[in-house]
Amino acid sequence: MSEPILKRVCPEKLMRIPTNANKWIRTHFATPTPHIHHLHMRPPKLPIIGNLHQLGHLPHRSLSKLSDIYGPVMLLRLGRVPLLVVSSAETAREILKTQDLNFCTRSSLLTLKRLSYNFLDVAFSPHSEYWKEMRRIFVQELMSSKRVHSFAPVRGEEVANMVDSISKSCACSMRPVDLTEELFSLTNRVICRIAFGKSYQGRKFDGGKFSEVVYEVMAVLGTFSASDFYPSSRIAWAVDMITGLKGRLERCFRDFDKFYQQIIDEHLERAENKQDDDEEEEEEEDIIDVLIGIMRDQSSAIHITADHIKAVIMNIFLGGVDTGAIVMVWAMTELARKPELMKKAQEEIRTSVGNKGNYVEEGDLNQLHYLKMIVKETLRMHPPGPLLVPRECMNQCKVNGYDISPGTRAMVNVWAIGRNPEYWDNPDEFCPERFEDSIIDYKGQQFEFLPFGGGRRVCPGMTMGVLNVELALANLLYCFDWKLPNGMNVEDIDMDEGAGLAIHKKSPLFLQTAFNAEHYSRRDRDKFGRDGVGDDRVSEAPRQNEEGAGRDQGKCRHERDRRFEDSSINYRGQHFEFLPFGGGPRICPGINMGVLNVEHALANLLYCFDWELPNGMNVEDIEMDEVAGLELRKRSPLLLGGTYTNQTEKLKEKVRLMLKNTSGQIAKLELIDTLERLGVGYLFEGEIKKSLEDIDHNKNKWTKDSLYATSLTFRILRQHGYKESAGNENM
């Protein structure tokens, strides 16, 4: 019996056999070639599966390629379900505005139905009076501007925790920071606290299982479900059973449900205790408190139960955790690829926020226009929901002249629209400046830019989502300098996307930090006392150098050195558990000079360079063997990679700032005089000229201000190795 043609025939052979089967396969499996004239709105489909095979691993990209051939309105069939895909601003306007009422319901998908307690939520509930009321509650009670701003302390504290955690880890090791991990954990903590309240801070829910459940739910939601494409088919139902999807879904549901119930019970109990105890202090309400309030309110238009609360909380988790972190990771990735843009953003933030605090606060964000443009540009290139949340057509209607029947699923490819050269110059280029002087924003009114969707179903968490992203990014850029890990080039950054419910960066983003010395040291000084934690260890240089005292004295060292913190133990021979210089009458007489030499050299090595292990070497590889002899030496030489931190540039920056900020005229003159006498005036020619022009020479008066300015300049310059020029030895 002859073999069926398709079996075991390699593609090369197929190309050579001019049979009808070959022609058919070529038409149906062909990779679309862009820029072919739009043939028809319906890409050819296969029996049974329809166009499912054309969705690929990343449907927004595959559909974008298909639309290059078949036009901005395409009608496909996924299994048994018709799907309308629109990929232009004009057609998006048609779906989200002109015909919004025809397209504002959602499809009934297997996983969503279960996790939303049979559509008691907002996001996946079909269009109905019930959805309208739930959305009203969501928008007016949970996400109102007042409520979102009432959560400012939560966001502030959690962002500060993240900054501290990064500071700590980079002070402990030179290892690059896993920003993906840090940012996902940040959004998770923020949303947890906003939804469940303060009292749960730091507590591990269900033995830490909660985060695992959230991740598993995300994974389940991103999994292909046969029942969604073959509704009411027994075979599809069996496929979902066999693949284990149903089992996973049930487990997720049970875990979530148990957890939510426990939290709701605790809130109810707390609310009752509060009623009994009038003295109780007013606590900020969390989302569950607000929902319980509505549940108890008899006059509410719908009767809210614990299941409604659970469904809404599920929306907040699915809507809030991943999306925010995804945008932050892409933004940092794009900035790592373009360090000049990162520097520009840092300059804006550092100039605007200055030294007034340790972190950027929400109140500072309004001034950060460039940062806002970065967020917009990231949302344009990497919208976390590239196809929005799928909608469904409710009534027979026409789109671009094509008949669309009720029950047709509808997707708006906002990713393709955001990358369309018709609306954006160099669409694949990350260029925040394109939003300068532009009125385009993401509120759903401009159809070439729809990261939050539009129309009746537009994202109600937009304000909170953007605030979370802006605040975290601003702090990452304010508190740290970032660079790629050693040995890595910009071209090595992996820009691949991972498939899932929301499109994230496939591989984690690792970046190396260098503290922003000015701000980091301020923070440490504030936290650990004005003179810094290193006072007992590093004496001369850091003590003199107020600006740099905290550099490289991260919290981690502080923690490691705790054994000497608040301890009276010293090496002067009085404490017999610690005798590096001996004790008694024969104690080392060179103790002061010895310590001073060591401290001074160490302080400068740490101040002037960033150190790290040579490539490919780990902390465990450092040889700690000693060599026997009179002194206990390290056996092998210590090889470290050092990066000079460009002190001249730093010095220039500091002195320039001083020249600018010194207000007394005589103080300015003194400063200039000092610079000249030290022979470094040429470095500041421009600034000196400008200052001299400003100075009114008649007002010469010796002031405290001028004395301070002069001595400070001396200190700074000397620490940077500038010696007085010949003829000025008497200074």
Ligand code: HEM
């Ligand atoms: C940067 C962050 C965020 C992005 C990019 C984003 C994006 C989106 C998108 C694209 C949609 C679908 C809109 C449509 O179908 O037209 C959506 C819907 C939704 N989002 Fe967001 N979102 C974000 C943050 C949040 C947050 C923080 C929450 C909740 C606290 C949230 C809750 C929701 C809900 C409940 C819906 C469904 C609305 C409905 O169907 O009526 N989102 N979001």
